[in-house]
Amino acid sequence: MPKEEVPDLKVIAHMQGIRKRFPGVLANDQVxxxxxxxxxxxxxxxxxxxxxxxxxxxxxxYHPDSGTINIRGKQVSFNSPQDAIKVGIGMIHQHFMLVxxxxxxxxxxxxxxxxxxxxxxxxxxxxxxxxxxxxxLIVDPRAKIWQLTVGEQQRVExxxxxxxxxxxxxxxxxxAVLAPSEIxxxxxxxxxxxxxxxxxxxxxxxxxxxTEISDRVTVLRRGKVTASGINTRETTREKLAELxxxxxxxxxxxxxxxxxxxxxxSVENVQAENDKNLQSLRGLSLQVRAGEIVGLAGxxxxxxxxxxxxxxxxxxxxxxxxxxxxxxxxxQSTLTSIRQGVSHIPEDRTHxxxxxxxxxxxxxxxxxxxxxxxxxxxxxxxxxxxxxxxxLKDEYEITAPxxxxxxxxxxxxxxxxxxxxxxxxxxxxxxxxxxPTRGLDVxxxxxxxxxLMQQREAGAAVLLISxxxxxxxxxxxxxxxxxxxxxxxEVTDGDIRKIGLMMTGTPLDKIGKEITEEDxx
Amino acid sequence: MENNIPGSKKRRxxxxxxxxxxxxxxxxxxxxxxxxxxxxxxxxxxxGAVLIALGGGDPIKAYIHIGKASFGSLGVFSDxxxxxxxxxxxxxxxxxxFRMKLWxxxxxxxxxxxxxxASVVVLLPVLPDSSPKWLFILIMFIFGFIGGAxxxxxxxxxxxxxxxxxxxxxxxxxxxxxxWNNYFxxxxxxxGGFQMSKTFPKNAWLPRLSDFAKDAPIFQGLxxxxxxxxxxxxxxxxxxxLYRSKWGYEIRLIGDNAKAAKYSGISxxxxxxxxxxxxxxxxxLAGMSEISGVVHRLQGSISPGYGFTGIIIAWLAKLNPLAxxxxxxxxxxxxxxxxxxxxxxxxxxxxxVIFVFLIASDFFVRNRILFSRNxxx
Ligand SMILES: Nc1ncnc2c1ncn2[C@@H]1O[C@H](COP(=O)(O)OP(=O)(O)OP(=O)(O)O)[C@@H](O)[C@H]1O
Ligand SMILES: [Mg+2]
Numbered sequence: 001m002p003k004e005e006v007p008d009l010k011v012i013a014h015m016q017g018i019r020k021r022f023p024g025v026l027a028n029d030q031v032x033x034x035x036x037x038x039x040x041x042x043x044x045x046x047x048x049x050x051x052x053x054x055x056x057x058x059x060x061x062y063h064p065d066s067g068t069i070n071i072r073g074k075q076v077s078f079n080s081p082q083d084a085i086k087v088g089i090g091m092i093h094q095h096f097m098l099v100x101x102x103x104x105x106x107x108x109x110x111x112x113x114x115x116x117x118x119x120x121x122x123x124x125x126x127x128x129x130x131x132x133x134x135x136x137l138i139v140d141p142r143a144k145i146w147q148l149t150v151g152e153q154q155r156v157e158x159x160x161x162x163x164x165x166x167x168x169x170x171x172x173x174x175x176a177v178l179a180p181s182e183i184x185x186x187x188x189x190x191x192x193x194x195x196x197x198x199x200x201x202x203x204x205x206x207x208x209x210x211t212e213i214s215d216r217v218t219v220l221r222r223g224k225v226t227a228s229g230i231n232t233r234e235t236t237r238e239k240l241a242e243l244x245x246x247x248x249x250x251x252x253x254x255x256x257x258x259x260x261x262x263x264x265x266s267v268e269n270v271q272a273e274n275d276k277n278l279q280s281l282r283g284l285s286l287q288v289r290a291g292e293i294v295g296l297a298g299x300x301x302x303x304x305x306x307x308x309x310x311x312x313x314x315x316x317x318x319x320x321x322x323x324x325x326x327x328x329x330x331x332q333s334t335l336t337s338i339r340q341g342v343s344h345i346p347e348d349r350t351h352x353x354x355x356x357x358x359x360x361x362x363x364x365x366x367x368x369x370x371x372x373x374x375x376x377x378x379x380x381x382x383x384x385x386x387x388x389x390x391x392l393k394d395e396y397e398i399t400a401p402x403x404x405x406x407x408x409x410x411x412x413x414x415x416x417x418x419x420x421x422x423x424x425x426x427x428x429x430x431x432x433x434x435x436p437t438r439g440l441d442v443x444x445x446x447x448x449x450x451x452l453m454q455q456r457e458a459g460a461a462v463l464l465i466s467x468x469x470x471x472x473x474x475x476x477x478x479x480x481x482x483x484x485x486x487x488x489x490e491v492t493d494g495d496i497r498k499i500g501l502m503m504t505g506t507p508l509d510k511i512g513k514e515i516t517e518e519d520x521x
Numbered sequence: 522m523e524n525n526i527p528g529s530k531k532r533r534x535x536x537x538x539x540x541x542x543x544x545x546x547x548x549x550x551x552x553x554x555x556x557x558x559x560x561x562x563x564x565x566x567x568x569g570a571v572l573i574a575l576g577g578g579d580p581i582k583a584y585i586h587i588g589k590a591s592f593g594s595l596g597v598f599s600d601x602x603x604x605x606x607x608x609x610x611x612x613x614x615x616x617x618x619f620r621m622k623l624w625x626x627x628x629x630x631x632x633x634x635x636x637x638x639a640s641v642v643v644l645l646p647v648l649p650d651s652s653p654k655w656l657f658i659l660i661m662f663i664f665g666f667i668g669g670a671x672x673x674x675x676x677x678x679x680x681x682x683x684x685x686x687x688x689x690x691x692x693x694x695x696x697x698x699x700x701w702n703n704y705f706x707x708x709x710x711x712x713g714g715f716q717m718s719k720t721f722p723k724n725a726w727l728p729r730l731s732d733f734a735k736d737a738p739i740f741q742g743l744x745x746x747x748x749x750x751x752x753x754x755x756x757x758x759x760x761x762x763l764y765r766s767k768w769g770y771e772i773r774l775i776g777d778n779a780k781a782a783k784y785s786g787i788s789x790x791x792x793x794x795x796x797x798x799x800x801x802x803x804x805x806l807a808g809m810s811e812i813s814g815v816v817h818r819l820q821g822s823i824s825p826g827y828g829f830t831g832i833i834i835a836w837l838a839k840l841n842p843l844a845x846x847x848x849x850x851x852x853x854x855x856x857x858x859x860x861x862x863x864x865x866x867x868x869x870x871x872x873x874v875i876f877v878f879l880i881a882s883d884f885f886v887r888n889r890i891l892f893s894r895n896x897x898x
Contacts, residue, residue, distance in 0.1 A: 313786075314783065314784060333786065333788075334783065334786040335786030335788075336786075337786075338785075338786045344784070346784060351778070351780055351781075352780050352784050353781065353784070354778070354781060355773075355774055355777040355778040355781045355782075356777065357777045358773060358774065362770070362773070362774070366774070366781065366784075367786075369770050369785075375767055378766055378767055379765055379766050379767065380765060380767055380769075380770055382765065
């Protein structure tokens with residue numbers, strides 16, 4: 001029997017008439033939100049719709065301008081996250097707040113009064129291990145945070161909240177940083193938690209995740225609720241997309257036939273090391289032609305980011321050769337590669353792609369501040385710079401009060417738009433796009449995919465590095481598969497079976513036999 | 522169970538309110554930080570008053586005296602400006618470096634080398650004593666700037682090439698600079714056994730307001746010299762560089778996120794060297810202006826720690842070059858009052874208290890403090 005038909009389902013948290021204004025934006029406008037015991041409640045909405053703001057209010061980080069919050073029927077007013085934790089509400093933010101040099105246990109215990117002095121952590125190690133095992137949160141309590149993968153760090157954040165007795169867990173875009181297999185593990189944990197009666201608020205832009213994990217959905221658009229707690233089962237992806245964007249969203253992109261031109265990027269037998277000085281690219285070769293989107297599929301950490309950096313001059317290769325437009329550009333400077341028309345959407349948007357305390361204007365001129373009309377002699381023409389920023393803000397629908405707002409105050413998706421606007425507007429000849437749609441809402445994803453298509457039609461060469469197979473399949477003309485710093489093979493017909501096998505390390509020439517053998521049976 | 526009794530006793534003794542500190546997530550509006558700056562200066566003066574009273578003085582009289590001693594008449598105000606001049610240049614030197622998160626705390630040493638290099642022009646000599654004034658000033662200006670710039674570039678180079686921490690290298694080089702200077706005033710240019718050089722010829726003095734007293738009697742006895750003009754123009758130029766030039770954009774970008782700067786194709790190493798050169802050059806210019814505008818000879822005690830006060834000034838001015846002018850005048854006033862006031866340490870102490878309060882105010886801008894009743898659990 002579906003849960004929602006049980007009559008006495010307890011409402012655990014009820015927010016009513018929530019309003020929150022930031023300078024220049026009404027982030028939440030008369031928002032109602034109801035969370036029941038034992039449910040996964042998805043929160044959906046465009047970039048800047050106010051999802052994070054609403055949940056920051058529920059978690060005690062922000063104070064609403066007006067509106068009430070009831071927890072189990074009792075009205076509360078939080079002054080800090082600690083107040084919220086006291087009544088069992090905890091939030092996990094997209095950027096984790098862990099101390100890298102300390103162990104898992106130490107991080108979990110941080111800020112608690114028990115134990116008063118850290119003397120014997122062994123008992124606590126066991127306690128935390130047991131808690132984790134119960135819910136499928138496998139992580140070594142004695143490992144230091146910096147040794148853990150992003151997925152493991154997220155588990156520590158969850159453990160931290162559970163250890164504090166949280167029974168409402170708010171997760172802000174938890175899957176954006178996870179590999180597909182880690183997402184599966186996370187969902188298992190979430191299911192175990194709801195089975196114990198805990199409630200979860202789940203923010204995501206990925207509709208398939210929402211339909212998979214959530215019981216109910218609330219949709220926000222420009223700070224207002226457009227659908228309140230509808231049953232996930234009674235809706236479709238298309239309907240949800242329409243609710244959040246306000247128009248129909250096409251999930252299919254039509255790909256016009258473009259005849260590939262000359263080879264723009266050619267990578268030959270390149271080797272490079274990663275930040276830990278371990279060999280990360282082991283003789284990798286690939287080619288991208290003009291008018292072609294080439295996908296690079298692979299499990300994260302197999303050398304994708306290093307490849308992007310080597311091509312854009314941010315990392316030195318130890319061997320091999322890189323040519324752009326037939327010109328040898330191996331180990332050239334980043335500036336030269338920018339001048340040659342190479343644009344780069346980096347994987348890490350906050351630490352590499354933007355300067356948080358500088359304005360939108362200063363962030364969009366990062367690549368062209370020394371070119372006409374923005375750079376004039378040794379000066380910057382601030383009028384031209386502002387005009388450029390205003391134009392991009394309108395064209396790429398960046399939601400922000402002013403162009404001199406520091407980008408640190410933008411919502412996650414809007415920051416991504418700032419970076420995209422800068423990189424696409426430069427009309428690149430070669431574009432290296434790493435996870436370009438991460439953190440974007442469906443409407444914006446559609447927009448970015450269309451922009452990438454336009455690049456292709458305009459004759460640019462695009463190297464699309466992504467972990468989302470669906471995106472790769474719908475956009476790419478060809479897909480290379482990377483595994484441990486080498487190309488396993490190339491797929492032109494979108495055969496998922498082959499891609500899957502190569503992603504786990506079987507080279508293409510070996511697969512041919514396996515598949516025909518299987519088919520023969 | 523036994524624990525219950527002492528526990529409850531403890532609870533009764535507890536302060537009934539809880540104070541919590543949390544980082545602000547919502548930006549504090551701009552006026553908060555201005556208000557807090559003013560409030561912290563007032564608070565600092567009040568704490569200073571208490572300390573003066575404890576020391577047996579009359580705080581109100583003391584403050585009136587400080588005010589009078591620094592701003593009371595055209596004459597003393599002019600003296601305040603003389604004190605403020607090197608502070609402005611050194612404050613600018615620190616501001617531009619700190620903007621790029623380059624912790625140049627070697628302005629003191631760069632100041633001494635600037636002073637030394639300017640003296641070389643007269644004492645080596647580079648120019649004969651009979652050279653025209655404009656030529657003296659020009660060459661001393663260039664020497665002072667280049668001297669300081671070199672002293673700044675060395676740690677910059679070490680940082681770029683060998684990743685040597687600039688805090689340590691600039692600090693060490695302060696000592697080298699002072700001893701270098703001492704060697705010359707003790708051994709080479711010592712005048713009649715005193716630890717100072719001969720007085721510079723008048724041609725090598727920066728013009729003062731009093732030089733124009735013949736035409737404008739109001740300037741009679743005013744010691745404000747051309748260095749002030751250098752400092753103000755420098756502040757405007759630095760502001761312009763930071764906010765209107767490509768180079769300034771690069772500096773601000775590196776200062777905010779060096780990785781993003783690298784990704785934008787900006788060379789960090791080149792900028793470290795250039796900014797250290799400008800920073801050192803400005804501090805060197807402060808030394809030149811002090812030597813040629815005030816002391817008129819090379820000697821040991823040419824700086825009461827200007828280079829270190831510059832760090833404070835840069836910080837108080839929130840690294841804004843124009844604010845450096847205002848803050849420097851305030852500090853100039855405090856230094857000047859220090860000469861008049863007994864006990865002598867009072868203005869220095871007030872400086873320190875203001876600084877502590879300003880750091881504290883910055884803390885309040887970043888964090889919010891919450892008071893809540895202790896709930897019995
Ligand atoms: N601390 C802040 N100061 C000023 N404006 C803010 C602040 N936090 C959020 N905003 C603004 O409020 C609006 C809503 O932001 P919020 O982060 O809630 O969006 P979101 O729905 O989480 O979007 P995304 O999917 O892109 O993460 C945005 O326009 C954002 O710029
Ligand atoms: Mg968000």
